[in-house]
Amino acid sequence: MLVQAPISLDYTLYDLYAVDNDGSTRPVLFYYPFGFKADEGLPVKFVYNFGLETEMKSTADPNALMEMVVRGLAQRYGFFAGNLHIILPTSTFGEKGESPNQVELEKTFSQIKHDQSPNLSFVTSPDDIILSPETGVAVVVPTDSILKLPHAVDPDTHYELLSKRGLAFSGLPTPPTVVIDAELGPDDVQDPQRLQQAMRRMLEPLDTYQIPFFVKLNQSVSGKGVFAVTSEARRAQIKKILGVQLQEMLGQINQINTHLYPSSFILQDYIPGEVVALSMFVTQKGQAIFNACCRQRFDSKGYWIGGQISYPDQETLKRKYFGIMNQIAEFLHQRGYYGPAGADIVTGDDGKHYTIDLNVRVTGTHPLGPLAGHFTQRGLTNATIITEYFTCSRYDFERAFKAEIADGALIICSWVRDEAIGLSHGGITIGGADNEKLEKLMARVLALSGIPEAVPDDSY
Known part of the structure; x- marks a missing residue:
């Protein structure tokens, strides 16, 4: 039998959310991105691009591989939640009526001291989530399926803060960056001629941007949707990849998300230097x-x-x-915004710090x-x-x-x-x-x- 002393954390998210909150209710955590499917009959508001680059295929079911990653996120991100309430979707049920997802989560969190363990609840659909009027959910990324729930941070604002375009216009010190927008309305994407014109215009800057540089899709995570251009051969390869994928990206523009620029991408200078991942908590x-x-x-x-x-x-x-x-x-x-956040910072030869990525979420x-x-x-x-x-x-x-x-x-x-x-x-x-x-x-x-x-x- 495994003998292990309970893990004691120096502090938890429960403690951090108490700082500067003037007695307001701490948020409920929903750390299971894409845990529910949105209504397929409705247009998608929050579009994410980090699934677009697929240069390798495994003999295993890619959906099963991704499902494991997503289920694991809820455990890792919730590991230092403390006594906060975490809501999670159930997965398939076992013979005893227990979800494998639930069993693994409870085993993971049972390692932590009891007074620092999160309060877990499992639901089968967004309709099962009932919150008090003063309580909002804190999420990893905004998703359509739980949009009707009250949020601790406005979902549109959160989505923009997570975007590469948003960082480019933030006023924070960043490497030189060019933002490439679709400049198409919802009706335009139904016009094949306008669509092709937009694609040519958006891809054109890749031909002349000085190597080395990065191409970053607007919503990317963990390096997925980020392309390093280090040679002319790589430039041609990336342009070919984007040429295939851009049509799909542009097709995701609709009436409810056009103001969020879901199909933009950026070109960004490469700055050599030491890169660190800085994580922090921003109080209310x-x-x-x-x-x-x-x-x-x-x-x-x-x-x-x-x-x-x-x-x-x-x-x-x-x-x-x-x-x-x-x-x-x-x-x-x-x-x-308030809550956990992270930033990737590079220090250039000039000694200045540049924000190359902003992860406005728990990391x-x-x-x-x-x-x-x-x-x-x-x-x-x-x-x-x-x-x-x-x-x-x-x-x-x-x-x-x-x-x-x-x-x-x-x-x-x-x-x-x-x-x-x-x-x-x-x-x-x-x-x-x-x-x-x-x-x-x-x-x-x-x-x-x-x-x-x-x-x-x-x-x-």
């Missing part, structure tokens, strides 16, 4: 509370797979990025901040969180790392299993006394990872 009065400053991990395709933190460096990093952190908090406060590296005491009290000064597919079950994973879990060096922040395809998806946090020991333990963890062999996608 606009105060910025520093959470963590991490290095990010990306896979070979440039997709986010985790982040790493050095706890002894946090005070120095807090001072270094204090100014840009407060600039971001002031901007978000002016737009009516993947947020749990590393509240876990500082847990790790440092055990002499573990470095920590990383990784997300991976695993070929083993949670039970077998826990057996393989029984000692590390028991002594607190390894924490399962999320775990989802799909028996039909024989894969799991986990969010694993690992602590090490130094980088070398951290890398060794991480290598052991990654030795259990895997996914059915991928094959090139020749559709482009």
Whole structure:
């Protein structure tokens, strides 16, 4: 039997939402993006582009793979929620009437001290969600399916703050950026000639923009929907990809979302320099509370797979990025946002900090901040969180790392299993006394990872 002391967090979202709130009700969390399907007969308001780039195909069902990732998000993002109320959709029910989603969530959160564990409730549809008039939901991203619910932050505003276009016009220091809008109305997208003209006009700037640069779709996440142009060959490849996808993007413009610019994209200069992931909390009065400053991990395709933190460096990093952190908090406060937020910051050769991405939501590296005491009290000064597919079950994973879990060096922040395809998806946090020991333990963890062999996608 696995013996593990309850995990104690330095603070939780429950604590952070109490700062500067003047006694107002804390929001209810809905950290399961795209958990419900919107009415297919209605136009979609909130369009997201990060599913458009598919350069590789796996032998496993891509929908099943994505479902595991999404289900895991609710666990990882809710890991330091504290006593907040989290609402989650149920998945298919087992023989005993329990949802596998529910079982895994409860097992994950049972690791945390009881007085810091979230209050979970499971619903089968948005109609099952009943909130008091003064309570709003805080979400990862706005979605159509729960639009009728009261929100802590206006969904339209939140969507704009999450967009690459919104950052370009924010007034925050960013690399030189060109915004390319569709300039089409809902009726125009039904006209094939206007559609083709718009596509040619939008793609034309890619031919002359100085390499190296980035192409970023308006709503992208974890590196998906972001294309690095590093050569003429890559320029041609990306233009071909966008040429195929742009018609679909433009077709998503309609009467209820045209003001949100769902089909825009940006071209942005590449600035060489050190990049960090800064995470914070913005209070209702606009105060910025520093959470963590991490290095990010990306896979070979440039997709986010985790982040790493050095706890002894946090005070120095807090001072270094204090100014840009407060600039971001002031901007978000002016737009009516409060809650967790993250930003990717690059420091150029000129010593200036530039915001290259703004993640106005809870982010993947947020749990590393509240876990500082847990790790440092055990002499573990470095920590990383990784997300991976695993070929083993949670039970077998826990057996393989029984000692590390028991002594607190390894924490399962999320775990989802799909028996039909024989894969799991986990969010694993690992602590090490130094980088070398951290890398060794991480290598052991990654030795259990895997996914059915991928094959090139020749559709482009």
